Amino acid sequence: MKALITGASSGIGLELAKLFARDGHDVVLVARSADKLKQLAAELGTAHSIRATVISFCSAQASRCPMCSASGPTISAPRNRPLVGSA
Numbered sequence: 564m565k566a567l568i569t570g571a572s573s574g575i576g577l578e579l580a581k582l583f584a585r586d587g588h589d590v591v592l593v594a595r596s597a598d599k600l601k602q603l604a605a606e607l608g609t610a611h612s613i614r615a616t617v618i619s620f621c622s623a624q625a626s627r628c629p630m631c632s633a634s635g636p637t638i639s640a641p642r643n644r645p646l647v648g649s650a
Contacts, residue, residue, distance in 0.1 A: 565589040572599040580607065580615075589614040 566583040570576030572594035583590050584607040592600045597619035604615035 567591040572596040584611040
């Protein structure tokens with residue numbers, strides 16, 4: 564199972580990412596802090612043998628961000644999969 568977790572670079576989102584990974588779930592980590600997300604993805608992947616995918620975006624500069632559209636990134640979660648929004 565894969566969990567999509569927003570706000571994963573700190574706080575509740577970070578802790579939830581750790582919990583899902585500990586339980587063996589692959590995670591998609593979403594936040595603005597690309598460096599923090601990449602570090603977390605590496606740590607979770609190594610510690611728990613899971614796949615961690617990083618999606619970072621800069622909502623304040625969406626028009627200049629190659630990952631974003633003018634209205635921000637579009638993310639859809641598959642049915643029957645956890646979607647954790649803590650941002």
